Amino acid sequence: MKKTFNTGNPYIWLSGGTLTISLLMIFGLVALIMFKGLGIFWPHNITMLMLNDNSVVLGEISKVEPIPNLKDSYRTKLKVGNRDVYGMDFRWVDNSSILSQDFPTTALTIERREWGNMYGFLKGMKHDNRIESLSLADMKPLLKESKALYKSIRHIEKKEIGKINHKMEKYRLALKSLERKLPSDSTLKNIASIKVKVEELEKQYTEKVDNLTNLYASAKEKKVVIQLADGSEEILPIFQIIRIYDPNQMGVYAKSSFYVLKFWEFISAEPREANTEGGVFPAIFGTVTMVLIMSLAVTPLGVLTAVFLREYTSDNIFSRIVRISVNNLAGVPSIVFGVFGLGFFIYFIGGGIDKLFYSEALPTPTFGTGGILWASLTLALLTVPVVVVATEEGISSVPKSLKEASYGLGATKFETLWKVVLPQATPGILTGMILAMARAAGEVAPLMITGVVKLAPSLPLDSYSPFIHLERKFMHLGFHIYDVGFQSPNVEAALPMVYTTTLILIFTVLALNLVAIIVRNKLRTKYVTSAL
Amino acid sequence: MNNNIIIKNLSLTYGNKQVLENINQQIEEKKITAIIGPSGCGKSTLLRCINRMNDLIPETRVEGEILFHEKNIYAHDIDVTEIRRKIGMVFQKPNPFPKSIFDNVAYGLRINGTKDKKKVSETVETTLHDCGLLKEVKDRLYTSAMELSGGQQQRLCIARALAIEPEIILMDEPCSALDPSSTFKIEELMMKLKKRYTVIIVTHNMQQAARVSDTTGFLYLGKLIEYGNTKKLFIKPKEKLTENYISGNFG
Ligand SMILES: Nc1ncnc2c1ncn2[C@@H]1O[C@H](COP(=O)(O)OP(=O)(O)O)[C@@H](O)[C@H]1O
Numbered sequence: 001m002k003k004t005f006n007t008g009n010p011y012i013w014l015s016g017g018t019l020t021i022s023l024l025m026i027f028g029l030v031a032l033i034m035f036k037g038l039g040i041f042w043p044h045n046i047t048m049l050m051l052n053d054n055s056v057v058l059g060e061i062s063k064v065e066p067i068p069n070l071k072d073s074y075r076t077k078l079k080v081g082n083r084d085v086y087g088m089d090f091r092w093v094d095n096s097s098i099l100s101q102d103f104p105t106t107a108l109t110i111e112r113r114e115w116g117n118m119y120g121f122l123k124g125m126k127h128d129n130r131i132e133s134l135s136l137a138d139m140k141p142l143l144k145e146s147k148a149l150y151k152s153i154r155h156i157e158k159k160e161i162g163k164i165n166h167k168m169e170k171y172r173l174a175l176k177s178l179e180r181k182l183p184s185d186s187t188l189k190n191i192a193s194i195k196v197k198v199e200e201l202e203k204q205y206t207e208k209v210d211n212l213t214n215l216y217a218s219a220k221e222k223k224v225v226i227q228l229a230d231g232s233e234e235i236l237p238i239f240q241i242i243r244i245y246d247p248n249q250m251g252v253y254a255k256s257s258f259y260v261l262k263f264w265e266f267i268s269a270e271p272r273e274a275n276t277e278g279g280v281f282p283a284i285f286g287t288v289t290m291v292l293i294m295s296l297a298v299t300p301l302g303v304l305t306a307v308f309l310r311e312y313t314s315d316n317i318f319s320r321i322v323r324i325s326v327n328n329l330a331g332v333p334s335i336v337f338g339v340f341g342l343g344f345f346i347y348f349i350g351g352g353i354d355k356l357f358y359s360e361a362l363p364t365p366t367f368g369t370g371g372i373l374w375a376s377l378t379l380a381l382l383t384v385p386v387v388v389v390a391t392e393e394g395i396s397s398v399p400k401s402l403k404e405a406s407y408g409l410g411a412t413k414f415e416t417l418w419k420v421v422l423p424q425a426t427p428g429i430l431t432g433m434i435l436a437m438a439r440a441a442g443e444v445a446p447l448m449i450t451g452v453v454k455l456a457p458s459l460p461l462d463s464y465s466p467f468i469h470l471e472r473k474f475m476h477l478g479f480h481i482y483d484v485g486f487q488s489p490n491v492e493a494a495l496p497m498v499y500t501t502t503l504i505l506i507f508t509v510l511a512l513n514l515v516a517i518i519v520r521n522k523l524r525t526k527y528v529t530s531a532l
Numbered sequence: 533m534n535n536n537i538i539i540k541n542l543s544l545t546y547g548n549k550q551v552l553e554n555i556n557q558q559i560e561e562k563k564i565t566a567i568i569g570p571s572g573c574g575k576s577t578l579l580r581c582i583n584r585m586n587d588l589i590p591e592t593r594v595e596g597e598i599l600f601h602e603k604n605i606y607a608h609d610i611d612v613t614e615i616r617r618k619i620g621m622v623f624q625k626p627n628p629f630p631k632s633i634f635d636n637v638a639y640g641l642r643i644n645g646t647k648d649k650k651k652v653s654e655t656v657e658t659t660l661h662d663c664g665l666l667k668e669v670k671d672r673l674y675t676s677a678m679e680l681s682g683g684q685q686q687r688l689c690i691a692r693a694l695a696i697e698p699e700i701i702l703m704d705e706p707c708s709a710l711d712p713s714s715t716f717k718i719e720e721l722m723m724k725l726k727k728r729y730t731v732i733i734v735t736h737n738m739q740q741a742a743r744v745s746d747t748t749g750f751l752y753l754g755k756l757i758e759y760g761n762t763k764k765l766f767i768k769p770k771e772k773l774t775e776n777y778i779s780g781n782f783g
């Protein structure tokens with residue numbers, strides 16, 4: 001026994017074994033998320049079940065499970081959709097009550113702008129009193145038409161009215177600040193001229209609203225009749241339909257292209273229906289923007305700290321205390337950073353900025369409330385130790401001989417640092433940045449009190465000057481997961497989205513890191529040191 | 533004007549370890565001076581005193597004077613970077629910057645404020661030419677210096693030091709990491725350099741000292757045992773210690 005231990009083999013097995021377990025856990029995690037998250041865009045077949053109480057249900061089977069404590073009995077969870085009619089999306093059916101099962105070829109899945117999916121059969125187009133029969137192919141131009149209508153409505157709502165609101169707000173603030181001044185001829189004249197402009201804008205605004213009302217009215221005009229499983233008929237305006245398809249007739253190719261389309265929608269579109277439908281684009285955008293701003297802030301901060309510790313202080317009590325504090329920052333719970341960000345960045349600095357530059361908007365805060373800048377800076381504080389440690393390592397790996405070569409040519413300390421040490425330490429600095437980005441992209445708790453929201457009306461980047469709006473609230477994939485999965489009104493239907501969003505979060509972090517790693521490797525080959 | 537280096541009563545301690553003890557030495561202009569001695573006797577330390585490289589090592593204490601242009605380089609009002617510009621250094625191991633060949637030679641020019649691009653590239657070319665390196669690297673000036681051979685790297689380091697036109701060049705065992713043919717090329721280069729520069733070379737290779745130098749100093753345990761004309765020192769040393777050392781009886 002003792003002999004076997006002395007050979008060292010058991011230790012190899014032990015460490016190898018733990019490594020295997022760790023790898024399995026990581027792969028298991030990713031595999032689970034992929035499995036759960038990638039499935040949801042696949043068009044599932046529609047099942048029709050005849051039950052022994054003579055009722056019929058139609059929907060997608062979402063799972064079958066044994067009933068506990070009863071031998072050989074199962075129950076089926078069915079997504080029946082039609083939330084507006086049935087009140088909920090899912091229904092449990094006892095398998096013993098199923099008389100027959102069928103996959104009707106004409107059954108349709110209808111994705112709607114509201115109320116989730118509808119499952120049923122297309123009866124035809126609704127005209128005043130009669131129903132004109134309509135095939136699925138006939139729906140195509142109608143859907144195209146309604147899509148164009150939707151686009152123009154969105155354009156008016158978001159772009160045109162948004163622009164008017166933007167101008168109105170500017171005039172409102174200008175008026176407010178003018179009214180605060182002493183009334184003189186010129187201010188009175190200014191006020192009058194602004195009021196004229198505001199009136200003009202208000203007229204434009206009512207025009208747009210009228211225009212919108214007309215569009216919405218025309219959107220209700222064309223309607224189709226859908227027959228549900230129980231034979232009842234539902235009238236559905238075509239405008240409500242996003243997509244209509246017959247999964248039971250689709251081949252693998254059709255299903256695959258459908259899948260790609262849906263996936264693309266998921267990453268490129270805005271969310272609908274309290275985030276449970278549609279895409280996550282604003283959340284991806286918010287996450288990436290926040291991480292980038294965070295890296296812009298954390299890199300100089302961390303690098304300068306490391307340079308100071310490594311090059312400008314000798315090993316004394318002071319530098320040791322600084323180093324210990326920096327290292328301990330990494331262990332502080334992240335919510336504490338959030339509270340600090342709230343107190344320091346938002347209330348103190350943001351409040352100060354508001355008083356100085358945005359006083360006419362007060363009491364509505366501009367910078368004195370959560371926003372992407374404050375969230376990024378809070379995360380920058382959180383990740384500063386990572387950058388400091390990595391940079392210190394990078395700096396200490398610069399050979400002394402190179403520094404001596406630089407000093408020997410009459411370079412000052414600063415020149416040596418700037419031209420020899422830092423370039424050489426760049427891969428180390430970037431490693432720190434990569435770790436910081438990975439940490440920051442996954443952090444949610446501090447964001448919740450420094451500016452993340454479940455639905456941001458606009459991205460932090462748009463076409464109104466100054467184009468980058470650092471004070472804006474933003475969406476974030478991590479918070480999105482929490483919100484969709486646990487705060488949404490329809491948790492059960494949204495749950496698959498949680499996995500998909502998680503997957504997107506992982507991929508976003510991965511993509512960010514990959515870019516940074518490629519940059520680092522480019523630099524590393526550039527600064528490869530001699531083997532001599 | 534006399535730009536000899538005069539070392540007066542120089543002593544140096546690292547912490548509480550005495551490394552150099554009361555060195556007195558006059559270094560002749562436009563000659564090659566060699567410093568020989570067994571390993572650990574303080575040759576590098578003495579050399580690094582001359583351009584104040586030892587400032588970089590904490591807890592170093594220097595006593596005595598080194599006069600350069602009749603001014604003590606350890607005086608308080610001396611600009612160290614100025615000293616190092618005038619007194620260049622080549623190290624034991626080739627240490628080119630991980631930059632292009634061109635940037636290596638241009639480094640000193642740039643930090644010393646030469647902005648004119650044309651002047652920089654002219655100086656780089658002539659310096660490389662003077663070091664006999666231009667022919668070998670002409671078509672790859674902008675590739676990394678790390679791709680050169682060890683001997684080429686060391687000649688590049690010499691070129692780098694020469695580009696800023698120093699008056700004195702310190703060489704700390706410049707050939708110890710090189711093969712014989714590279715060594716030969718560098719010795720050849722040194723003979724050429726002495727027409728324009730004062731060269732001080734540390735070596736533990738006595739043949740090398742005998743071949744290239746005009747004056748030789750023998751350092752032993754931090755003391756300058758004997759200092760004088762190279763031929764005399766090797767043929768007829770005055771001190772017993774020197775005789776033992778050059779005849780290979782120790783070290
Ligand atoms: N940075 C240092 N700190 C303390 N002692 C040192 C340091 N550098 C060199 N020494 C000591 O000084 C003595 C002389 O070293 P050095 O000048 O490098 O010798 P040489 O170049 O002749 O081989 C040696 O005993 C060495 O151990």
Ligand SMILES: [Mg+2]
Pocket residue numbers: 575576577704705
């Ligand atoms: Mg030495």
